Amino acid sequence: MNRIERLRVVAAFVSGIVFGLGLALSGMLNPVRVQGFLDITRDWDPSLGFVLAGAVSVSALGMALVRRMREPLLDSRFHLPETRVIDRRLLVGSAIFGVGWGMVGLCPGPALASLSLGLPATVLFIASMLAGMAAHDRLFGARPWQRAS
């Protein structure tokens, strides 16, 4: 591993820490609150909508800066999805994901971040999630941009 590659690992670690800290502060780690946010017809808790609003606004500032950069600081190009088509796999996959998210109140980021609390239920959820990922990629193969270098 050369120096640039090592720095990329450091950057990924720092980015992960900031992400995990943000999740912990935001309340997204609590599945009961996530389900309360999704429960719009009963006792709706809209607060977690502010997580997405805050995240997208800062992320959008970052992406605006990215458009002015020729390349990222530690790589020769930005690795962005190239496909533009809204196909059935995108919609069916997202619907399946949404059902699972609603059932438990956990999506991949909060699930992995809450491993820090060491709850057995989190471990069981993550093992099932990884099995679901592996099952998909085994059956259909990852799409080219999911594999990309």
Add this chain to the structure above:
Amino acid sequence: MTAYITALCGGFLIGLSAAILMMVNGRVAGVSGIAGRLLQGVQTATGAAFIAGLIVGPVLFRLLSGAWPAVELAAPWPLLVAGGLFVGYGSRMGSGCTSGHGVVGLARLSHRSMAAVATFMVAAVATVYLMGLFS
């Protein structure tokens, strides 16, 4: 009120994380994509580092605030297993989850991500509504 401010500030940090990963490494901060590639043995060093950071984040929160973030995971185990399988399978089939499509895709005004976010929000709201009828 506090819940809204912490939610917003937590969101700012999540957005900052996505901006850092894109500006420095040129990569999308999509957790399902990173985890999926890690399972395939692709980009293992950066992927493992990102996920290690994700786990360290709440520990840092504990050090700074003095308390662990609340996690109430009440779902019985069959629901945990089924939900996990759906989340894992669906996020790979749909090429992303709340972070990749939500935080990065929406910020890039990707039409695919807008369609994905609308779809999984509707599916999740409908699921919580239906589960509420039987509880």
